[in-house]
Amino acid sequence: MQSKKQIIAFAALAVVLAILPWAITGGFENGKSWLRAVDFALLYIMLALGLNIVVGFAGLLDLGYIAFYAVGAYSFALLNSPHLAHVLPAWLMNPPLLVMLLIAACVAGVFGVLLGTPTLKLRGDYLAIVTLGFGEIIRIFLNNLDRPVNITNGPQGINNIAKVNIAGYDLGRPIEWFGIVFDTVHLYYYLILAFCCLIIFVTLRLQRSRIGRAWVAIREDEIAANAMGINTRNVKLLAFAMGASFGGVSGALFASFQGFVSPESFVLMESIMVLCMVVLGGMGHIPGVILGAILVSITPEILRDVINPLQSAVFGKRLFDPENLRMLIFGLAMITIMLLRPEGLWPSKRRAREFHEHDEEAKA
Amino acid sequence: MDIFLQQIINGLVVGSIYALIALGYTMVYGIMQLINFAHGEIVMIGAMVTITCINLLIGAGVNLPGPLLLLAGLLMAIPISMLLGFTIERVAYRPLRRAPRLAPLITAIGVSIVLQQVAMLIWGRNYRPFPQILPTTVHDFFGAAVTDLQIAIVILSLVLMAGLFWLIEKTRLGRAMRATAQNPEVAGLMGVNINTVISMTFIIGSSLGAVAGVMVAANYDQAHAYMGFMIGLKAFTAAVLGGIGNIGGAVVGGLLLGIIESLGSGYLGDLTGGFLGSHYKDIFAFVVLIGVLVFRPSGLLGERVAERA
Numbered sequence: 001m002q003s004k005k006q007i008i009a010f011a012a013l014a015v016v017l018a019i020l021p022w023a024i025t026g027g028f029e030n031g032k033s034w035l036r037a038v039d040f041a042l043l044y045i046m047l048a049l050g051l052n053i054v055v056g057f058a059g060l061l062d063l064g065y066i067a068f069y070a071v072g073a074y075s076f077a078l079l080n081s082p083h084l085a086h087v088l089p090a091w092l093m094n095p096p097l098l099v100m101l102l103i104a105a106c107v108a109g110v111f112g113v114l115l116g117t118p119t120l121k122l123r124g125d126y127l128a129i130v131t132l133g134f135g136e137i138i139r140i141f142l143n144n145l146d147r148p149v150n151i152t153n154g155p156q157g158i159n160n161i162a163k164v165n166i167a168g169y170d171l172g173r174p175i176e177w178f179g180i181v182f183d184t185v186h187l188y189y190y191l192i193l194a195f196c197c198l199i200i201f202v203t204l205r206l207q208r209s210r211i212g213r214a215w216v217a218i219r220e221d222e223i224a225a226n227a228m229g230i231n232t233r234n235v236k237l238l239a240f241a242m243g244a245s246f247g248g249v250s251g252a253l254f255a256s257f258q259g260f261v262s263p264e265s266f267v268l269m270e271s272i273m274v275l276c277m278v279v280l281g282g283m284g285h286i287p288g289v290i291l292g293a294i295l296v297s298i299t300p301e302i303l304r305d306v307i308n309p310l311q312s313a314v315f316g317k318r319l320f321d322p323e324n325l326r327m328l329i330f331g332l333a334m335i336t337i338m339l340l341r342p343e344g345l346w347p348s349k350r351r352a353r354e355f356h357e358h359d360e361e362a363k364a
Numbered sequence: 365m366d367i368f369l370q371q372i373i374n375g376l377v378v379g380s381i382y383a384l385i386a387l388g389y390t391m392v393y394g395i396m397q398l399i400n401f402a403h404g405e406i407v408m409i410g411a412m413v414t415i416t417c418i419n420l421l422i423g424a425g426v427n428l429p430g431p432l433l434l435l436a437g438l439l440m441a442i443p444i445s446m447l448l449g450f451t452i453e454r455v456a457y458r459p460l461r462r463a464p465r466l467a468p469l470i471t472a473i474g475v476s477i478v479l480q481q482v483a484m485l486i487w488g489r490n491y492r493p494f495p496q497i498l499p500t501t502v503h504d505f506f507g508a509a510v511t512d513l514q515i516a517i518v519i520l521s522l523v524l525m526a527g528l529f530w531l532i533e534k535t536r537l538g539r540a541m542r543a544t545a546q547n548p549e550v551a552g553l554m555g556v557n558i559n560t561v562i563s564m565t566f567i568i569g570s571s572l573g574a575v576a577g578v579m580v581a582a583n584y585d586q587a588h589a590y591m592g593f594m595i596g597l598k599a600f601t602a603a604v605l606g607g608i609g610n611i612g613g614a615v616v617g618g619l620l621l622g623i624i625e626s627l628g629s630g631y632l633g634d635l636t637g638g639f640l641g642s643h644y645k646d647i648f649a650f651v652v653l654i655g656v657l658v659f660r661p662s663g664l665l666g667e668r669v670a671e672r673a
Contacts, residue, residue: 061466118654121661124465125399129604130657132597133650140647268597272473279470324481331477335456338471342463 021189034301035185039257041297042192043250046199048277048293049286050246053203055275056284057212058239059219061128063271064115064135068244070142070266071111072104072251077158077261079103084151097164101195101249108248109241111138116240120233135271142263157262164191164256171256188257195253199246203286206242215239216284280337282344284351291346300330366507371630372623373505377514377583379622380521384576385599386606386614387528388569394545394609395565397465401472402452403573404596405479406445408589410574411581412487413441418495430497434578441574448479449570450563458559476593483589491586498582517579524572525615532611537564545609598625598649605653607666616664625649 024038025031047069054062078084080094095103115134119127146154163172163184171187206212214235217225226232255261273296281292303326311319343351385407392400414437421433428436456471503510532538543551544561552558580595581587598621606617628648656664 055466118658122657123661125393125397125608126604126657126661126663128399129601130654133601133653137647137650140644144643268593276470276473279466283466320485324484328478328481328485331474331481334474334477335471338467338474339456339459342460342467 017193021186025183025186032183032185035189037298037301039185039189039192041294042189042196043254043257044274044277044297045196045290045293046192046250046253047247047274048281048289049199049203050243050250051274052243052278052284052286052289053206053215053246054239054243055278056289057207057215057219058236059215060236060239061124061131062240062243063128063132063268063275064138065131065243065247065274066266066268066271067115067135067138068108068111068247069251069254069270070138070261070263071108071244072248073255073261073265074142074152074158074251075104075107075248076100076252076255077161078151080162080256081158081160083153083158083160094162094165097166101252104248104252105245106248108251109245112240112242112244113237115244116237120236132268132271135266135268139263139266139268142266152263155263157260157264159260161255161259161261163259164188166191188253192253192257195249199249200286200290207286211235211238219284276334280334280344282347282351285344285346285348288344288346288348292344295345299333300326303329367630368627369506370508371626373508373510373514375623375626376619377517377622378626379602379619380518381576381579381583381618382595382599382602382622383615383618384521384524384572384579385595386603386618387525387611388573389596389600390603390606390608390611390614391541391565391569393603394611395541395548395562396457396461396468397609398457398468399472399600400452400457400566400569401469401596402456402475402479403569404592404594404599405476405483406448406570406592407573407577407580407595407599408587408592409448409479409483410441410445410577411587411591412483412492412577412589413444413574414438414578415492415494415581415587416487417441418497422495422497430499433495433497434582438575438578441578442571445570445574445577446567449566449573453563453566458562480589480592487589489589491588492581494581494585494587513582517583520575521579524575528568528572529611531568537561541565601649601653604663605656607663610663610665613663613665620664621649621652624652 020038021035024035028034047065050068051062051065054060054065079088079092079100085093115131119130122130142152143155145152146156152158163170165171169175171191172184174184175182175187214225214230217228217230218232218235222232254265258265277292277296278289279292280296281290282288304322307322307326307329311317311322311325337345343354385403388403388406389400392398392403414434417437417440418433421428421436426433452475456475457468460468460471499512501512503512503515530538532541540551540556540561541564543554543556544558548558551561576599577587577592580591599618602617602621603614604617605621606613606615608614625645625648629645632644632648660666
């Protein structure tokens, strides 16, 4: 099925991904923080792929997607930290990783259906604002559920979340294999990468499945899809649930990697950023979305390092607050990319063709 | 009873500000089907420019009564906001008019980020207090306290809204705007210059936004580079609540949202036996929004649009 070239390219990519953390920690002065940024980029890829199901495939504009990330993160945090340990039954605490991720995915999926059910009738921007409101509702609850009963510990968030434990190995401590010391950032890199690959695989298969085609049909024309015998209600709910469960898994990994969670990580701006990844990369096109996620999550980090030398070079001194300047450049880059390539940086062939159609229409 | 009345009055004041901002969202949406995410930032910049201008005048030793100083600040802020709104449309939205709907949404978010960061570069990260130049007399209104400022906010908003209605219903420009909202292509064929109409829509919406920004700053005694985001969000919610694209809907939605929020924060604690306190007022607004949209998917006053193939 696959040509030799593809297999070689695939193997090369695998080698690069395997070596990448060592190249980063070995090659840069503050390599560990760079590797952390890469780990976060991997988490964002999962998030962006999840949102891509909802926005890119099914065409449902979701502005509250980060809520599912939050739900996943908090489910992990509650079951893996001392915060609720004295209330919850012991058998529920610290479940094995796969069980935990399954729980996170299911809880997030249920929330996805909860959001999807009342909004089935809504379209376009009405849906956008309701999802946005839903995201805010979740965040406000997380922020305030520390009284009268303390569940989420309010704005302080939950601390001391246990690191993942696989087959007796605690990922929170450096592990030595064959004379190489794997630090926590390295270990998490491989862990997150594994799940990231799994999610990429699942999305690729989903896209070509009956369900994936049903989603695209709904995006293109809901009435026609309905007439063709697609149960639009169930298929839309499935899109919400699927997208949400990806977010849940990503959130659970985030909670364990970060070691603490607080409502601050789940503000509306984060939802918007994930949406930007999907749209800037190329909606509905999996490689494009991955590219978008990497660019949007890594660029601000690179700018953080580059901005001060750049300022000194241009103005001769630090004229502006680097934090503002880097976000300013980021915003300008977003506008420029969209103006130059409204279809996204790496759109699917089909979408690119649709755009050309438009061009010819405009000329005619 | 007086607490109830007080909450209604507070809600009306905040609601009329929401309504003014919501008008900016809904006008743009009605004509271009675009969520102008940067509108909240224009509101913020209107407030910041006015405060700076008033402080400069006071610093220069100009001895004028408070309301006149405020007027001078507004006269500075409104043209700046207009120019900003015009430029944003020209640079970030016009090239994407034929692009799919999400592309201008992303540039709108980009513009919003840029404006926020520019504001922080100019005015810093801290809260800016609103200068104490306005009289703070408190009137007694059937047991509720009402300040001059609150009265002024409500009256000025009503006047501006009435002016906008007149503009849209009675003038040539208004007719062109309504025509463009219905069908841009046909309006263009009938001799309407669509580009001018869209520019004017942004200019009018931005000037209303700037006035609303000053009202927010005066009402809460402060302004901040991040304030545009939340107030914009609320106003947009109000516009959707009323039925986006519908001018009357924005007014109804804004006032309703203000009152709901105010009553919610006042009574939520009592209603739920202290379980949900006033810090849940934002939830209240969103829950009402979701509830309304479930039963009326196109907002309170929105027309039921036939599904287009």
